Amino acid sequence: MRTYEGNVTMVLQVNGEEREVVVRPADTLLRVIREKIGLRGTKIGCENGDCGACTVHINGVAAKSCMVLAVEVEGDEITTIEGMTNEVLKEAFIAEGGFQCGYCTSGFLMNAAALLSAEPKPDGITDDELRVRLESNLCRCTGYEGIERAVKRAARGG
Amino acid sequence: MESRFGRKPEVIHFDVVYYRPESVAEAVAAFEEARERGLDPLYLAGGTEITTFSRQGKIRPGALIDLKKIPECNLLDTRGEELVLGAALPLNRVIEAGVFPLLSQTAACIADYTTRNRLSLGGNIAGRLPYREAVLPFLACDARFVFAGPNGTRTVDCEEAFAEHLRAQAGEFLLQILVENRYLTSPFFHRRRERGGRIDYPLVTLVLLRTGREIRCAVSGLCSAPRRIGEIEALLSDRTRPAGERAAAAIDAFPVAIRSDFRASADYRRHLFGLALDEGLHALEEW
Amino acid sequence: MPPGSVKVREQKIVGTSVPRADGRDKVCGRVRYADDLWQPGMLFAALATSPHAHARIISIDTTGARTVRGVRGVFTGADFPGRIGIYLGDKTPLAVGKVRYFGEPVAAVVADSEAAAVEAAGRIAVSYQPLPALLSVLEAIAEDSPLLHENMDDYFHIPEIHPEPGSNIANRTKVRKGNVELGFREAASVIEGEFSFPPGDHGAMEPRVSIAEIGADGRVVIRSSTQAPFVVRELLSGPFGIPIGKIKVIAPRVGGGFGGKDGLQLEALAYLLSRGVGGRPVRVANSREQDLVSSPGRAGLFARVKLGARSDGKLTAAKMLLLYDSGAYADYAVHVSRAGGFSLPGPYFVPNIEADSLCVYTNRPFATAFRGFGHIEMTYAVERALDHLAQKLEMDPRQLRIVNAIRAGDTTGGNAVMDRNTGNLPACIDTVGRRLDWQDGTRIVLPNGRIRAKGISAFWKAPSMPTFTDAGAIITFNEDASVNLSTGIVEIGQGTHTGLAQIVAQRLAVDPSMVHVVNDIATDQAPHDWQTAASRSLFMAGRAAIAAVDDAVAQIKQIASGPLRCSEEDLEVSGGRVFQRDDPDHGLPLSQVVVHYVYPNGNAIGGPVIGRGKYAARGLTGIDKETGAGRPGLEWTMGSQGVEVEVDPRDGSYRILKAVCCMDVGKVINPALARGQIVGGMAMSIGYATSEEFRFDERGRVLNGSLRDYKLMRYGDHPEYVVDFVETPQGDGPYGARGLGEQGILGIPGALSAALSLAVGSQIDTLPLTPEAVWRAASGGSLR
Numbered sequence A: 001m002r003t004y005e006g007n008v009t010m011v012l013q014v015n016g017e018e019r020e021v022v023v024r025p026a027d028t029l030l031r032v033i034r035e036k037i038g039l040r041g042t043k044i045g046c047e048n049g050d051c052g053a054c055t056v057h058i059n060g061v062a063a064k065s066c067m068v069l070a071v072e073v074e075g076d077e078i079t080t081i082e083g084m085t086n087e088v089l090k091e092a093f094i095a096e097g098g099f100q101c102g103y104c105t106s107g108f109l110m111n112a113a114a115l116l117s118a119e120p121k122p123d124g125i126t127d128d129e130l131r132v133r134l135e136s137n138l139c140r141c142t143g144y145e146g147i148e149r150a151v152k153r154a155a156r157g158g
Numbered sequence B: 001m002e003s004r005f006g007r008k009p010e011v012i013h014f015d016v017v018y019y020r021p022e023s024v025a026e027a028v029a030a031f032e033e034a035r036e037r038g039l040d041p042l043y044l045a046g047g048t049e050i051t052t053f054s055r056q057g058k059i060r061p062g063a064l065i066d067l068k069k070i071p072e073c074n075l076l077d078t079r080g081e082e083l084v085l086g087a088a089l090p091l092n093r094v095i096e097a098g099v100f101p102l103l104s105q106t107a108a109c110i111a112d113y114t115t116r117n118r119l120s121l122g123g124n125i126a127g128r129l130p131y132r133e134a135v136l137p138f139l140a141c142d143a144r145f146v147f148a149g150p151n152g153t154r155t156v157d158c159e160e161a162f163a164e165h166l167r168a169q170a171g172e173f174l175l176q177i178l179v180e181n182r183y184l185t186s187p188f189f190h191r192r193r194e195r196g197g198r199i200d201y202p203l204v205t206l207v208l209l210r211t212g213r214e215i216r217c218a219v220s221g222l223c224s225a226p227r228r229i230g231e232i233e234a235l236l237s238d239r240t241r242p243a244g245e246r247a248a249a250a251i252d253a254f255p256v257a258i259r260s261d262f263r264a265s266a267d268y269r270r271h272l273f274g275l276a277l278d279e280g281l282h283a284l285e286e287w
Numbered sequence C: 001m002p003p004g005s006v007k008v009r010e011q012k013i014v015g016t017s018v019p020r021a022d023g024r025d026k027v028c029g030r031v032r033y034a035d036d037l038w039q040p041g042m043l044f045a046a047l048a049t050s051p052h053a054h055a056r057i058i059s060i061d062t063t064g065a066r067t068v069r070g071v072r073g074v075f076t077g078a079d080f081p082g083r084i085g086i087y088l089g090d091k092t093p094l095a096v097g098k099v100r101y102f103g104e105p106v107a108a109v110v111a112d113s114e115a116a117a118v119e120a121a122g123r124i125a126v127s128y129q130p131l132p133a134l135l136s137v138l139e140a141i142a143e144d145s146p147l148l149h150e151n152m153d154d155y156f157h158i159p160e161i162h163p164e165p166g167s168n169i170a171n172r173t174k175v176r177k178g179n180v181e182l183g184f185r186e187a188a189s190v191i192e193g194e195f196s197f198p199p200g201d202h203g204a205m206e207p208r209v210s211i212a213e214i215g216a217d218g219r220v221v222i223r224s225s226t227q228a229p230f231v232v233r234e235l236l237s238g239p240f241g242i243p244i245g246k247i248k249v250i251a252p253r254v255g256g257g258f259g260g261k262d263g264l265q266l267e268a269l270a271y272l273l274s275r276g277v278g279g280r281p282v283r284v285a286n287s288r289e290q291d292l293v294s295s296p297g298r299a300g301l302f303a304r305v306k307l308g309a310r311s312d313g314k315l316t317a318a319k320m321l322l323l324y325d326s327g328a329y330a331d332y333a334v335h336v337s338r339a340g341g342f343s344l345p346g347p348y349f350v351p352n353i354e355a356d357s358l359c360v361y362t363n364r365p366f367a368t369a370f371r372g373f374g375h376i377e378m379t380y381a382v383e384r385a386l387d388h389l390a391q392k393l394e395m396d397p398r399q400l401r402i403v404n405a406i407r408a409g410d411t412t413g414g415n416a417v418m419d420r421n422t423g424n425l426p427a428c429i430d431t432v433g434r435r436l437d438w439q440d441g442t443r444i445v446l447p448n449g450r451i452r453a454k455g456i457s458a459f460w461k462a463p464s465m466p467t468f469t470d471a472g473a474i475i476t477f478n479e480d481a482s483v484n485l486s487t488g489i490v491e492i493g494q495g496t497h498t499g500l501a502q503i504v505a506q507r508l509a510v511d512p513s514m515v516h517v518v519n520d521i522a523t524d525q526a527p528h529d530w531q532t533a534a535s536r537s538l539f540m541a542g543r544a545a546i547a548a549v550d551d552a553v554a555q556i557k558q559i560a561s562g563p564l565r566c567s568e569e570d571l572e573v574s575g576g577r578v579f580q581r582d583d584p585d586h587g588l589p590l591s592q593v594v595v596h597y598v599y600p601n602g603n604a605i606g607g608p609v610i611g612r613g614k615y616a617a618r619g620l621t622g623i624d625k626e627t628g629a630g631r632p633g634l635e636w637t638m639g640s641q642g643v644e645v646e647v648d649p650r651d652g653s654y655r656i657l658k659a660v661c662c663m664d665v666g667k668v669i670n671p672a673l674a675r676g677q678i679v680g681g682m683a684m685s686i687g688y689a690t691s692e693e694f695r696f697d698e699r700g701r702v703l704n705g706s707l708r709d710y711k712l713m714r715y716g717d718h719p720e721y722v723v724d725f726v727e728t729p730q731g732d733g734p735y736g737a738r739g740l741g742e743q744g745i746l747g748i749p750g751a752l753s754a755a756l757s758l759a760v761g762s763q764i765d766t767l768p769l770t771p772e773a774v775w776r777a778a779s780g781g782s783l784r
Helices: A029-036 A087-095 A105-118 A127-134 A145-155 B024-036 B048-056 B091-097 B101-107 B121-126 B135-140 B230-237 B243-252 B266-286 C005-010 C023-027 C114-122 C180-186 C229-240 C267-276 C288-293 C333-342 C375-393 C397-404 C425-435 C496-508 C537-564 C671-690 C748-760 C771-780
Strands: A002-004 A008-014 A017-023 A055-058 A061-064 A077-079 B017-020 B041-044 B063-066 B076-079 B082-086 B144-149 B152-157 B173-180 B188-193 B204-211 B214-220 C043-049 C055-061 C071-076 C105-111 C125-130 C169-177 C189-197 C209-214 C220-224 C247-251 C282-285 C300-309 C315-327 C353-361 C443-445 C451-461 C470-477 C483-487 C515-517 C571-574 C577-580 C583-589 C610-616 C637-648 C653-664 C720-726
Touching: A017 A029, A055 A105, A061 A105, A087 A105, A087 A145, A087 C023, A105 A127, A105 A145, A105 C023, A127 A145, A145 C671, B017 B024, B024 B041, B024 B063, B024 B144, B024 B173, B048 B121, B076 B091, B082 B121, B091 B101, B091 B121, B101 B135, B101 B188, B101 B204, B121 B135, B121 B173, B135 B173, B135 B204, B135 B214, B188 B266, B204 B266, B214 B230, B214 B266, B230 B243, B243 B266, B266 C771, C043 C114, C043 C267, C055 C105, C071 C114, C071 C267, C105 C114, C105 C267, C169 C333, C180 C300, C180 C315, C189 C375, C209 C267, C220 C229, C220 C267, C229 C247, C229 C267, C267 C282, C300 C375, C315 C333, C315 C375, C333 C353, C333 C375, C375 C397, C375 C451, C375 C748, C397 C425, C397 C451, C425 C451, C425 C637, C425 C653, C425 C720, C451 C748, C470 C537, C483 C496, C483 C537, C496 C515, C496 C537, C537 C571, C537 C577, C537 C583, C537 C610, C637 C748, C653 C671, C653 C748, C653 C771, C671 C720, C671 C748, C748 C771
Parallel strands: A008 A077, B017 B063, B041 B063, C043 C282, C220 C247, C315 C353, C483 C515, C653 C720
Antiparallel strands: A002 B017, A008 A017, A055 A061, A055 A077, B076 B082, B082 B173, B144 B152, B144 B173, B188 B204, B204 B214, C043 C105, C055 C125, C071 C105, C169 C353, C189 C300, C209 C220, C209 C282, C300 C315, C443 C451, C451 C637, C470 C483, C470 C610, C571 C577, C577 C583, C637 C653
């Protein structure tokens, strides 16, 4: 059994790199990614699981990093926006106006990337499926129109 | 109330001791140790509620015992006449397994997809929110709850295990839930209504389950805690009366105070409950 | 002929959807927002906030907080007694004497870590004596109402606003035109109605954050999530006695503003806290809950409207009272109420008007600028009243609006004559009607019992800004002749930097990729600019950028005329070259001219070309205190919106199937970005029309101060958006363009109320239009 107390040194696997960090067990993964590892692309929007701006992948699965303690994911593969490699998706967001201010964008991209990588969809994604996935995140700028177009475009292969 | 009307801080500012046991025995020992140190420990599975409540100052656990690495907590299997569901299973694993359609449908409305990748079955049921919809299917099908604690495991009937909240004893945690196979395919109806958008707590979640001639009913959102409404089940099951009439009578006979808050008035909740009951009874007729 | 030159010159850059300049960084998570700019040695602040909506502060005990390890300072209102405020100095950064809203900051802790600061803030013991809370504007303006600000007399205010000490009225703007009594006598039909909605929030995805530090020489540096770096500087300089040149405000890109990051936000507190700990860098960052409740949001509204019209629908008179619920402090809301007043009666010609627009204090979270700036409230009241009138006249609501649409030569509420730049509102209304298939019927009952219904509205808005609002632009050149454009415009997501790059590229006839816009604005480097607000950035900075290009081109010609041995008048700059107009082969690449020109023998002339451009709003005046007469609006952008809904009358649930907008924007600079702004505005208004509102308990405490409970629209609830443009050029706009960033938010709530009212057969005059509200209207009203 592992026990962590006080300031503890641990290794996290982030974007394929081993990162040694000193954390408090109460530190959320979000705070550790941003403040200890210095990857600032993952955003703080609510720290309450409501907005999705802090979405990362844990072993390829989307998760809101404000609701995960860093100590919980020791040994797991963490991917942040800086390590996300779906270029087709990124370009689709640019081409289709999937963002304005850009603050929610990392989270939306990580969410959509998990969807697209988990299930290759030659026929595209159904509207229902898209809704179930993307309603996890909030965007205040776009009215979701550009995001919808972008993810559908990426699902078709760009 | 302090947290609701007080400060909402930015970080989890207090310290916790984190334990990651790999067996039931280790978990129970960790809890005991933390308790003896006066740490006010909590068991943790998905962590979605514990992290956010801790930040908001609604809870202040001194120790967290993470159940995710305990194999029994992650079981999803049929054993003989029963389905065994580990309490640490993330909701999405339960939903996508699809072995218990009523549970899949009910759980798929809790929180949002990304959150459900972490939010656990047991965490939802053991949580402090008034909704805890994941328990509704289990209430309807008389599931049995397995608790693990200092005195080993005990298997308890649903009625005893969950009355308004999970009735775990000191040092115990919910290990598994057992559902008789025959209920997995029972005709059911599930309807959830929100104030506006889908990602919100329910004004009403209604679960109806038909077994033989009997219709069982469980609700969330409508009152202060999720519960089986056994008091109206005889009314609902009386197929000598048309569905609409049964629904109306059931609302009149509804035994608990209906919730009124900033999301909706009691009137509106009652109205939605009536519509859902009516629809559900018709749907079960035609199943 | 030099390759490319003529081609580039003919190339349309303005009017095309050039991709956003910041796209790649944003999709890679590489943009640095204010909270990504932590400074070495930075300390963290945490706030203790009020649990009461109204209470006297009896005592504050900070001893517990000071014992927490890592705490470097604990501060209360007594430490910073000076009042600040953009137009009316009514607020201290930390409460002094009493608290006036739930969530008001009362004390602050500065510590080595955020955890220590939060822990210490929790140990500050404040003793309160609760006072009765004023929770409605009607209560607040009653004669015998208790006063929220007893000392309003002492408050500084600008002359353009008119507080009424001895009351809870922070501003009264009057509009008096013609003779309303006569006007109502001419009317064949008169309607009266009351319209209202509760306060809400911007909900920008980036919570506000400010990091301040003070150098050994007293130089103040503030990094902040702000739309208004120059305003921040100005508002810090006066009250705190800092020479303005010694304040540097850095505005990186902002994660959504919507008005919530205008004016002064957390910057003053960050500065004071840094001062309190010897100038070390201090970060003040809102949690989401604080951002919603402690920092300001959107005003609420109560309006009373009386309209009279002839039987052909022509309006004869309007009498209106607009009460803006400003909450505990006035901030921008005094001006919001003024702007709502001077834009009355909306984009319609009404000969006789008597209107009062008031900014009223209550014990609710306070209000500031919000996308639409007073026009959300004004438009909702006017559009709802017009629908009541259409019903009474038995007239098509679309036709009623077309009949009354303001046209060139008509006068505004303030008696200013609309000039030939006036947009074509009837064309907009007509387009929206066609997009909604208005002629096929506006209320259809489907076989399943659901009802499809349509609603339409119109709106206008001009920038609400000082008469002397300015913008500057500087262009410099790199060795490869690419251009650096520096303005004071903050990129808040609206895409103005891309639009400005297009304008410069068009004017210089180069590819937009050759124009680099300076992203992070620093007040000691960027030319002065009012602020990134009021939908005036592209208009005004665009004009300045054109002037800067022209200035640079003149310099380039002057330098090149030597080596090319011809007069400047014979030269043309295009496609990255300067050349003789009648012999394009005779020329030089700009790269040989813009930094310096070097003759073959080594002699040099020229030096770096620096293009300077400036613009100040033209011909604006204040408004008369008694009549509202004046010309406060630079350019009126007007348009029409409509919705089609499908309602289930059994439970009031509905879906917005289609949301339509047609706006006369003068000239579309970048179609994709323009559409994005309008769709974003529509989405935001769907949010506050359908769902968003602060809910209070009987003591004025906010019950839904988190994004779990304060519901923003999510993916999947968005309708099909239809956006069309009309282009009636604005003579003085860059390439004929008008502002368009805010207007998309204005008309949807009225149109949606109209559609739902029509569906359920009962007028619904209050927002938000929750299913429960629609169900109540459906069960209460008599269904047609």
